[in-house]
Every structure is written in C-alpha cells, then in structure tokens.
Amino acid sequence: MNTVLLITILAVFLTMALSLVRAFRGPTNYDRILAVNVFGTKTVLGVALIVFITGHDDLIDVALVYALINFITVVAVLKLVKMRDLATSGEGDITDG
Amino acid sequence: MRYFLSLAIILSALWLGISGVYKPVILALGAASVLLVVWLSARMEVVGTEHNPAVYSWRLPVYWGWLVWQIVMANVHIARLVLQPQRIRPRVIRAPVPHKTPVAKVTYANSITLTPGTITLRLEADFVDVHAIDDHSAAGIEGGGMAAKVSWLERGREID
Amino acid sequence: MVDIVLDWVSWLMLLSGGLVAVIGGIGLLRFPDIYTRLHAGGMTDTLCMLLIIGGLILQSGLSILSIKLALILLFMLFTAPTAAHALARAAMVDGVEPQTGEGEPSSNT
Numbered sequence: 629m630n631t632v633l634l635i636t637i638l639a640v641f642l643t644m645a646l647s648l649v650r651a652f653r654g655p656t657n658y659d660r661i662l663a664v665n666v667f668g669t670k671t672v673l674g675v676a677l678i679v680f681i682t683g684h685d686d687l688i689d690v691a692l693v694y695a696l697i698n699f700i701t702v703v704a705v706l707k708l709v710k711m712r713d714l715a716t717s718g719e720g721d722i723t724d725g
Numbered sequence: 726m727r728y729f730l731s732l733a734i735i736l737s738a739l740w741l742g743i744s745g746v747y748k749p750v751i752l753a754l755g756a757a758s759v760l761l762v763v764w765l766s767a768r769m770e771v772v773g774t775e776h777n778p779a780v781y782s783w784r785l786p787v788y789w790g791w792l793v794w795q796i797v798m799a800n801v802h803i804a805r806l807v808l809q810p811q812r813i814r815p816r817v818i819r820a821p822v823p824h825k826t827p828v829a830k831v832t833y834a835n836s837i838t839l840t841p842g843t844i845t846l847r848l849e850a851d852f853v854d855v856h857a858i859d860d861h862s863a864a865g866i867e868g869g870g871m872a873a874k875v876s877w878l879e880r881g882r883e884i885d
Numbered sequence: 886m887v888d889i890v891l892d893w894v895s896w897l898m899l900l901s902g903g904l905v906a907v908i909g910g911i912g913l914l915r916f917p918d919i920y921t922r923l924h925a926g927g928m929t930d931t932l933c934m935l936l937i938i939g940g941l942i943l944q945s946g947l948s949i950l951s952i953k954l955a956l957i958l959l960f961m962l963f964t965a966p967t968a969a970h971a972l973a974r975a976a977m978v979d980g981v982e983p984q985t986g987e988g989e990p991s992s993n994t
Contacts, residue, residue: 632896632899632900633899635899635900635903636899636900636902636903636937636940638903639902639903639904639906639907640903640906640937642906642907642910643906643907643909643910643929644910645910646907646910646911646913646914647910647913649914650913650914650922656919656976656981658919658972658975658976658979658981659919659922661972662913662919662922662923662926662972663913665926665968665972666909666910666913666926666929666930669929669930669934669961669965670906670929672957672961673906673933673934673937673938676937676938676941676954676957677937677941679950680941680944680945685949685950688950688953688954688957689953691953691957692743692953692956692957692960695957695960695961695964696960696964698964699960699964699967699968702968702971702972703967703968703971706971706972706975709975739956742949742952742953742956743949743952743953743956745949793935796931796932796935797932797935800905800928800931800932803912803924803925803928804905804908804928806912807908807909807911807912807915807916807925807928808908810912810915810916810917813916813917813921815918815920815921815983815984816983817983834966834970835966835967835970836966838927838966838969838970839927839931839962839965839966840931841924841925841927841928841931841932842924843924844920844923844924844927844969844970844973845966845970845973846970846973846974846977847974847977856920856923856973856983858921858924
C-alpha cells in the first residue's frame with residue numbers, strides 16, 4: 629500500500645516539476661499563471677497523499693485551506709497582471725476589455 | 726424563510742463535517758458562526774433562488790454522474806492527443822445557449838470548461854464562444870448533447 | 886474479501902491518477918499555445934483529482950477524513966473551471982490570438 633502511495637506522490641512531484649518548467653519558459657504571463665495554478669492543485673494532492681503516507685490526519689486541513697487559497701491566488705494574480713493593481717474596482721474587471 | 730433555513734442547514738452540515746470535535750463549547754461556537762454567516766448573507770442580499778443549492782431536485786446528482794462520465798471520456802481523448810500532438814486542430818466555435826435562467830447558463834458554461842478539450846471563452850445571453858482543441862471535442866458541443874442535458878436539469882427546477 | 890477488492894480498486898485509481906497527472910504535465914509542455922495548454926491543465930485538474938482523491942477516500946473509509954477529502958474534491962471541481970475561464974478570458978481580452986488550424990508547424994498530417 630505504501631509503495632502505491634509513494635509511486636503516486638512521485639508522479640505528482642514529476643507533474644509539479646513539469647509545470648515549473650512551463651512556468652520558467654513562459655512565453656506569456658498567462659502561461660506562467662496557468663503553470664502556477666497546476667502547481668498549486670498538485671500541491672493539494674501532494675499534501676493529501678502525505679496525510680496517508682505519514683498517518684497525520686490533521687494535515688488534511690492544510691490541503692483543504694490550500695485548495696481555497698490556490699483559487700483566490702489565481703484570480704488575484706490575474707487581476708494584478710491585468711490591472712497592475714489589486715485595489716482597483718468598478719468598470720475594469722479582469723474579464724472586461 | 727425557506728432559503729435561510731436551507732442555507733443554515735447546509736452550513737451546519739458543513740461545519741459538523743469539518744470540525745470533528747463535538748464538545749458543548751465548540752458546538753456553541755459553530756452555531757454562532759452559522760448564525761453570523763446567515764445574518765451576513767441576509768445583509769448582503771445574496772440569499773435567493775439563484776443562490777440556493779437546495780432548489781435543484783434529484784436531477785442534480787444524476788447530472789453530476791453524467792458529467793463525470795463525460796469528463797472521463799474527454800480526458801482519455803486529450804491524453805491520446807498529448808501523446809500525438811500533431812493531431813490537434815484548435816479552433817473557436819460559437820454555440821447557442823438555449824437556457825433561460827442565469828444559473829442554467831452558468832452551469833452550462835462551467836460544464837463546458839470542466840470537460841477537458843473545450844473551454845468557454847465568452848458567455849453571452851444567447852450564445853457561447855468555445856475554444857475546442859480538435860474536431861472531436863468541437864462536435865461534442867455542436868451536437869448539443871450537453872445543452873440538452875442542462876435543459877433537462879433546468880426543467881427539474883421549475884417542477885419543484 | 887470486500888476489503889481486498891476495495892484496496893485493489895483504490896490502488897488502481899491512485900496509480901492511474903498519477904499517470905493522468907504526468908500526461909497532463911507533458912501536455913503542458915508539448916502543446917503549442919496558451920489555450921491548448923489550458924486543456925492539458927484542465928485534465929490534471931479534473932480526472933487526476935477525481936482518481937487520486939477518490940482512491941484516498943476508498944482507503945480511509947467512512948470518517949471525518951473522507952468527508953474532508955470529498956469537500957476538497959468538491960471545491961476543486963467548482964473552482965477549476967472558474968479559474969480556467971478567467972485565464973482564457975483574460976488572455977483573449979489581452980489580445981493573445983488562439984492558434985487555429987493544424988497543430989504544430991512541423992506536422993504533416
């Protein structure tokens with residue numbers, strides 16, 4: 629059982645490494661944000677797997693919170709890239725032109 | 726009133742599921758936080774039919790099961806494309822949105838994005854711009870199967 | 886007997902989830918532009934998530950842990966399309982043209 633978990637977590641780590649390569653290569657900012665997003669979701673999976681490998685059940689809360697923070701990070705970074713400012717509001721939405 | 730009650734029940738279930746510690750003091754704190762959130766939602770005026778997950782009937786789990794099946798099939802397709810990247814033919818298509826309520830439209834757009842191979846670029850009142858990775862994925866949207874399924878989900882809402 | 890079957894099913898789900906994750910990561914590198922890469926990223930967000938979290942839920946049985954895992958899965962499935970749509974929309978508004986027609990210029994098919 630532990631072998632299976634280890635293989636799975638290694639696969640997750642490999643995916644994280646691949647997404648890091650994409651984050652460094654770019655070429656656009658959106659590629660980098662996408663890569664960081666994938667990296668974040670794989671972190672959630674990694675933490676969930678670590679819970680089962682080590683047997684520390686409380687760590688699952690970290691994964692739960694990270695899943696939520698990761699989403700907010702993506703939207704916030706998108707807004708930062710688009711508006712050059714996190715505080716702007718009103719007409720200039722990230723989905724508007 | 727029905728919406729406040731269902732919101733409170735869902736929040737309580739969420740709290741009980743996450744907490745795992747059932748002592749009087751902690752339970753009281755949980756009840757207080759549920760009441761606070763319901764009060765805040767009432768103040769923000771976001772409690773209504775559109776924000777109430779309880780209005781969907783038994784059709785919602787059926788739809789989710791169907792969607793998971795679609796996701797699995799689309800994933801297998803994209804996995805084959807990853808291994809043979811020369812086969813991709815990305816293009817942008819425009820598909821009609823036959824649904825009336827905003828919830829159904831958003832459900833449709835989110836379902837399109839959730840299925841790998843198609844991504845919603847733009848959602849307007851009566852059409853949706855979709856980026857499809859190849860003909861097979863585009864045909865899945867142009868065929869209208871998913872739109873019909875969401876319409877079916879929408880009808881279940883009216884009956885209730 | 887049932888336990889053994891469940892164990893095998895969950896191992897299979899975990900391993901195939903890892904495989905899907907790696908394929909998605911490779912797609913992230915191989916696909917030509919941001920929109921097609923979003924499809925590869927979406928792959929790791931959906932099926933990989935379903936398989937790995939589902940396998941872990943089977944491992945843990947009915948407990949607080951599996952409820953939390955199910956919540957993680959629910960949150961991810963709700964937020965992943967929103968994030969992907971926001972990314973695609975922002976890229977499109979910013980003027981990143983989607984590459985259309987044949988895939989990579991080097992291909993012959």
